[in-house]
Amino acid sequence: MTSAIRVAVAGASGYAGGEVLRLLLAHPRVEIGAVTAGSNAGEPLGALQPHLLPLADRILEATTPETLAGHDVVVLALPHGQSGAVADALGDDTVVIDCGADFRLSDPAAWARFYGGEHAGAWPYGLPELADQRSVLRAARRIAVPGCYPTVSTLTIAPALAAGLIAPDITVVAASGTSGAGRAVKPHLMGSEVMGNASAYAVGGTHRHTPEIVQNLQLVHDGAVAVSFTPLLVPMARGILATVSAPLAAGVTADDAYAAYDKAYADEPFVHLLPPGQWPQTQSVTGANTVHLQVTVDETARRLVAVGVVDNLTKGTAGAAVQCLNLALGLDETLGLTTVGVAP
Missing domain, CATH: 3.30.360.10 (Dihydrodipicolinate Reductase; domain 2)
Structure with missing residues (x-):
């Protein structure tokens, strides 16, 4: 039997982190590892994300390198400016997928003008449908999820x-x-x-x-x-x-x-x-x-x-993260993702 892919989600109490977890629960190859938060650390996930019933009893842990270490993939759903330090503490053996803006822009001047502060650099850009990005994302170890x-x-x-x-x-x-x-x-x-x-x-x-x-x-x-x-x-x-x-x-x-x-x-x-x-x-x-x-x-x-x-929240953030996870790990790109919406 193929071993499960252990995925940690940092920022699990927010909208993006919650959506990542919702999608990962339906992913046939994923085992959800640590779920972490900032000010909400210590709270049960179910108190903040009651729709995630299979994970409701999980306690949100602090977002530290020690908590995130040892996972195959770490998805960061953190406020802008916080992803760089977390990613730096994780080894190259971990795939890190950032749902924030920290590594999207290649131009330091554009970063300074629109976000301010020091430019953290640019990672492979997680929009497979754009130009030749799909080939770039296959086997990538660091990926920047696009903005919605x-x-x-x-x-x-x-x-x-x-x-x-x-x-x-x-x-x-x-x-x-x-x-x-x-x-x-x-x-x-x-x-x-x-x-x-x-x-x-x-x-x-x-x-x-x-x-x-x-x-x-x-x-x-x-x-x-x-x-x-x-x-x-x-x-x-x-x-x-x-x-x-x-x-x-x-x-x-x-x-x-x-x-x-x-x-x-x-x-x-x-x-x-x-x-x-x-x-x-x-x-x-x-x-x-x-x-x-x-x-x-x-x-x-x-x-x-x-x-x-x-x-x-889905294709605009969390779904893109899962799509990129699949590409980075050599899986079917569509695994765990649906094209079926909910209406009305």
Whole structure:
């Protein structure tokens, strides 16, 4: 019998850590090892993640190198800036998968501008569907999971840019549920503030995910790429709907655009181009490791318009982590992951 893969999850009391555990419970090759937290250490996991019934009696341990040592894989679901020190204390025999932002950006100047502090470096980027990242991730020992907005924004426009159908002048408007901001208590995320309300934030190119989207798209385009990104907060718990548009190249039709996307994603298990005329909706991907897409052409404005949806906690974070775990360990990439959403 093949031995189990022991996986520890640091930051297990948060939304991302909880979603990682939910998915790992369904993984046929995984044995869940240590579950750790910061301020919640010492609490039973079930008090904070009551939906994880098989793990409810587990006591959250402190996030220390000693606790995380000895596992095959460590998944870090920690606040930005905390992953580097933890990873440095783990040997190369451990696969470390970081769900935070610490190792996503390759440009130290971009890190300093959008996050501040010292740049920790860049790890292999965990978006298998982008360029040749899948080959990079196979057998990788350190992996940076993409941000949720960059995942859906990148996959929604990359085929058009790669095929030369558009100018490299991209506009992204993406509406997200409140879980994308994490579990920490914040006044603007209270139910009385969010219900019945939609709002824009980080307007004018200031959102931290902007340089990550640019970095991704530069992998499929030879030259500079401009991205204007406006995020919206809408009253739902999870999910992102991104509308991405750009000026069309001469002569490009809606059929050309659809054909380019169909070709780009024909063999991708977790990216689904909907039939012509059917538009993505967030409830279709809730709990699933999938991105649903549609694309068309605005003939009057001469712009390509593509819409993508993702569950920010699944394919946008935890599902990507498990997908990368599978690739790093030489497993079937789809193991333990579902394409079936929960609706309504």
